[in-house]
Amino acid sequence: MKNYEQEINLYFELKGTPESSRESYLRRMQAFITYIQNQNKIIENITETDIQQYILYIKKEKKLSAGTINNYISGIRWFYTIILEKEWNARKIPRMKRTPAFPIVPAKADVLTLVNVTTNLKHKAFLVLLYGSGLRVSEVAKLKICDICSKSMRIRVENAKHNTNRYSILSATALDILRAYFKAYFSPKAFHPEDWLFPGRNPGEHVSIKTIKNTLIKLRNRLHLNQRISAHTLRHYVESQVMGSVLIFCPNFGLFLLEHSP
Structure with missing residues (x-):
C-alpha cells in the first residue's frame, strides 16, 4: 500500500474527496491488498479470478452483508482501474443484489x-x-x-x-x-x-x-x-x-x- 499511497492521496486531493470517503476507500483497499499478499501474490499481477476469490472470502468467511460487499467491490474497482490502470469486467465481477430492509427506528x-x-x-x-x-x-x-x-x-x-x-x-x-x-x-x-x-x-x-x-x-x-x-x-x-x-x-x-x- 505504501507504494501507492502518494498516488492515491493525489487523486483524492484533485477530486476533493471527503475525508470520510478517503478513509473508507483506504480501509477496504488495505484489507484487499493484505489478502492478496497473504496469498503470496504480487498486487500488480492480480487478475479477475483473484478478485472473485476475495469476494467469495468476505462473503462466506467474513459473512459480510451484500451492501458492505458492494462497497468493497467499489473500492477494489477504483484501485484496479485508476491505480493499476486495468480494464474492469463487470460481467465477471458483478455487484451483489441487495434485499431491501426497513430502517431501524428506535422507540x-x-x-x-x-x-x-x-x-x-x-x-x-x-x-x-x-x-x-x-x-x-x-x-x-x-x-x-x-x-x-x-x-x-x-x-x-x-x-x-x-x-x-x-x-x-x-x-x-x-x-x-x-x-x-x-x-x-x-x-x-x-x-x-x-x-x-x-x-x-x-x-x-x-x-x-x-x-x-x-x-x-x-x-x-x-x-x-x-x-x-x-x-x-x-x-x-x-x-x-x-x-x-x-x-x-x-x-x-x-x-x-x-x-x-x-
Missing part, C-alpha cells in the same frame, strides 16, 4: 430516556441534533456556530454526504439545549461564528465522529436499552416520519405531526 420512549438522564450538556446536544434534526453523526461533528439559525429555526448542513448542502429543522427544545450548552462551554466574546460548535481536544479541530458514537453507546449500555440504538439509527426517526407524508413542524422536541398524503 421514542427509549430516546427520550437517553436525553432526560443525560446531564452533560454537550452530550445532550449531540442527542437532540441526531434525533430531532435527523443529522448524520459526521454532520453533527462538523457543525459550526454560524450553522445554527434561531431566527429561521433551521440548521445549515454544508458539504454533507456526496458533497451536498441542505437545511434541517431546529426544534425549540433543541435550541434551548444548545443555548445552555453554548453558555456553559463558550466564554462571551471569545468565539467566532466560524468556530466549531463542538470543538475537539486539539485546537482548531472539531469533535471526532468516534467520540459522538462512543458517547451514545456508553449511555445506551448503561441504561440497558436496545442494542440497535446508535448515532446512525437515531436519525431514522425523522426519515421514517417524512416518507410519504406531509410534515408539520411542532416546536416540542422530537415531535413531528404528520398527515398522510391522499
Whole structure:
C-alpha cells in the first residue's frame, strides 16, 4: 500500500474527496491488498479470478452483508482501474443484489430516556441534533456556530454526504439545549461564528465522529436499552416520519405531526 499511497492521496486531493470517503476507500483497499499478499501474490499481477476469490472470502468467511460487499467491490474497482490502470469486467465481477430492509427506528420512549438522564450538556446536544434534526453523526461533528439559525429555526448542513448542502429543522427544545450548552462551554466574546460548535481536544479541530458514537453507546449500555440504538439509527426517526407524508413542524422536541398524503 505504501507504494501507492502518494498516488492515491493525489487523486483524492484533485477530486476533493471527503475525508470520510478517503478513509473508507483506504480501509477496504488495505484489507484487499493484505489478502492478496497473504496469498503470496504480487498486487500488480492480480487478475479477475483473484478478485472473485476475495469476494467469495468476505462473503462466506467474513459473512459480510451484500451492501458492505458492494462497497468493497467499489473500492477494489477504483484501485484496479485508476491505480493499476486495468480494464474492469463487470460481467465477471458483478455487484451483489441487495434485499431491501426497513430502517431501524428506535422507540421514542427509549430516546427520550437517553436525553432526560443525560446531564452533560454537550452530550445532550449531540442527542437532540441526531434525533430531532435527523443529522448524520459526521454532520453533527462538523457543525459550526454560524450553522445554527434561531431566527429561521433551521440548521445549515454544508458539504454533507456526496458533497451536498441542505437545511434541517431546529426544534425549540433543541435550541434551548444548545443555548445552555453554548453558555456553559463558550466564554462571551471569545468565539467566532466560524468556530466549531463542538470543538475537539486539539485546537482548531472539531469533535471526532468516534467520540459522538462512543458517547451514545456508553449511555445506551448503561441504561440497558436496545442494542440497535446508535448515532446512525437515531436519525431514522425523522426519515421514517417524512416518507410519504406531509410534515408539520411542532416546536416540542422530537415531535413531528404528520398527515398522510391522499
